[in-house]
Amino acid sequence: MKQSGFYAKRIYPLVFMFLVTTVCILITSGIFLATEDRVRENELLFLRTAVLSAAGASLGTDTSQIASLYLSSVTENEGFYIVRVGSGPERYVIPFKGAGLWGEISLMVGFEADLTTLSGVAIVSQNETPGLGARIEEPWFTAQFAGKKGPFRIVEEGTADASDEVDAITGATRTSESFQNIMNRAASESRSIIRGL
Amino acid sequence: MAKGIVKKTFLAPLGKDNPVFVQVLGICSTLAVTNKLENTLVMTLGVMFTTALSSWTLSLMRSWIPSRIRMMVETLVIATYVILVDIALKAFYPEMWKQLGPYVGLIITNCIVMGRIEAFALQNKPGLSLIDGLASGLGYAYVLMIIAFFRELLGTGSLWGYPILGSWWTNWSIMIMPPGGFFMLAIFIWVVREVVLKEAKK
Numbered sequence: 001m002k003q004s005g006f007y008a009k010r011i012y013p014l015v016f017m018f019l020v021t022t023v024c025i026l027i028t029s030g031i032f033l034a035t036e037d038r039v040r041e042n043e044l045l046f047l048r049t050a051v052l053s054a055a056g057a058s059l060g061t062d063t064s065q066i067a068s069l070y071l072s073s074v075t076e077n078e079g080f081y082i083v084r085v086g087s088g089p090e091r092y093v094i095p096f097k098g099a100g101l102w103g104e105i106s107l108m109v110g111f112e113a114d115l116t117t118l119s120g121v122a123i124v125s126q127n128e129t130p131g132l133g134a135r136i137e138e139p140w141f142t143a144q145f146a147g148k149k150g151p152f153r154i155v156e157e158g159t160a161d162a163s164d165e166v167d168a169i170t171g172a173t174r175t176s177e178s179f180q181n182i183m184n185r186a187a188s189e190s191r192s193i194i195r196g197l
Numbered sequence: 198m199a200k201g202i203v204k205k206t207f208l209a210p211l212g213k214d215n216p217v218f219v220q221v222l223g224i225c226s227t228l229a230v231t232n233k234l235e236n237t238l239v240m241t242l243g244v245m246f247t248t249a250l251s252s253w254t255l256s257l258m259r260s261w262i263p264s265r266i267r268m269m270v271e272t273l274v275i276a277t278y279v280i281l282v283d284i285a286l287k288a289f290y291p292e293m294w295k296q297l298g299p300y301v302g303l304i305i306t307n308c309i310v311m312g313r314i315e316a317f318a319l320q321n322k323p324g325l326s327l328i329d330g331l332a333s334g335l336g337y338a339y340v341l342m343i344i345a346f347f348r349e350l351l352g353t354g355s356l357w358g359y360p361i362l363g364s365w366w367t368n369w370s371i372m373i374m375p376p377g378g379f380f381m382l383a384i385f386i387w388v389v390r391e392v393v394l395k396e397a398k399k
Contacts, residue, residue, distance in 0.1 A: 008263075012263060013263040013265060013266045016261065016262070016263060016266070016270075017266055017269060017270065020258075020270055020273055020274070021273060024273050024274065024276070024277040027277055027281075028277055028280045028281070028284075031280075031281055031284050031285075032284055035284055035285075035287070035288035038288045038289075039284075039287050039288050039291075042287075042288070042291040043291075046291065125295070127298060129373065129374060130232055130233055130236060130296060130373070131232050131233055131349070131352060131353055131373035132370060132373050132374065134296070170368070170370070171368065171370030171373070171374075
């Protein structure tokens with residue numbers, strides 16, 4: 001920076017910024033490309049796990065096992081998945097989305113062959129409050145829908161006993177209500193989505 | 198490098214020049230990510246990585262950076278390191294990446310990072326700047342971990358996801374929500390300033 005005048009004031013900063021930007025972009029895009037496949041694999045695995053667990057399949061943590069189970073038992077259709085694990089019953093899994101408290105909640109909802117009884121629910125993505133609304137991801141919460149028929153009513157945490165009742169999450173009333181709305185919409189639309197009625 | 202300077206540079210951000218309770222920087226993330234210990238640890242590691250390496254990088258470049266565009270260069274370098282953290286989490290720790298959501302990207306705007314570069318790295322040698330950045334990150338990290346400890350314990354009765362307090366404990370839901378962050382941070386700053394820093398002055 002000893003030079004003065006036009007070069008130091010105008011050209012040098014421009015060239016310098018250009019160089020730094022180029023280096024930064026090369027580094028970040030390099031790392032991005034190096035991890036791209038892995039990231040895509042993670043996302044695919046996450047989606048497959050959600051579909052299978054919504055269909056009530058019991059899953060281990062072995063990723064290759066999940067992939068092979070998915071490929072052997074799931075048929076992908078437009079707007080829904082047909083899942084038959086081994087010689088078990090045929091089940092239908094439909095993706096649903098709806099507004100949560102902070103952002104969108106995206107779900108996989110599984111139905112038995114009668115299209116009204118639920119086989120399970122799995123969360124694909126959510127942005128609820130960690131520790132409160134985000135507890136919808138906890139297995140005890142999603143597991144309570146299995147075997148029940150909509151429409152659902154949310155009741156105080158720990159008091160659900162009737163067949164249409166599910167426990168809300170204490171301290172996350174709004175999230176619980178949003179979840180109930182999405183589930184009720186799922187229950188009422190399942191037939192028309194799968195049968196095309 | 199004299200040993201005394203290294204020690205002073207390392208210890209100042211942990212105590213009397215702490216970025217959180219003395220300089221009151223980086224408060225946004227202090228409030229946002231301190232309701233679970235696990236999230237807090239990952240977030241603070243990201244901040245430590247970013248402050249240390251961006252201080253080091255910019256200190257290396259300091260004699261070539263034209264002062265008129267130095268903030269642009271700083272932001273660019275910080276952003277590069279933050280993107281690295283974001284991509285690494287996304288690829289190798291996707292569950293955590295989902296939970297932290299936008300907060301990892303927001304490390305770019307954490308005042309501690311740019312503050313240390315402006316105040317320290319541009320005037321000092323790379324090695325010392327690395328230590329300063331690391332220590333500032335550490336000073337931020339331990340304060341957040343203490344706050345997160347109390348928020349998770351009081352708010353959910355558990356620590357690191359494991360139940361500690363048992364079923365008799367009624368969870369203080371407010372501790373997990375943003376107001377709980379304000380309360381804990383204010384109490385923490387008050388206790389540290391009134392008790393620890395006053396004692397040290399005498």
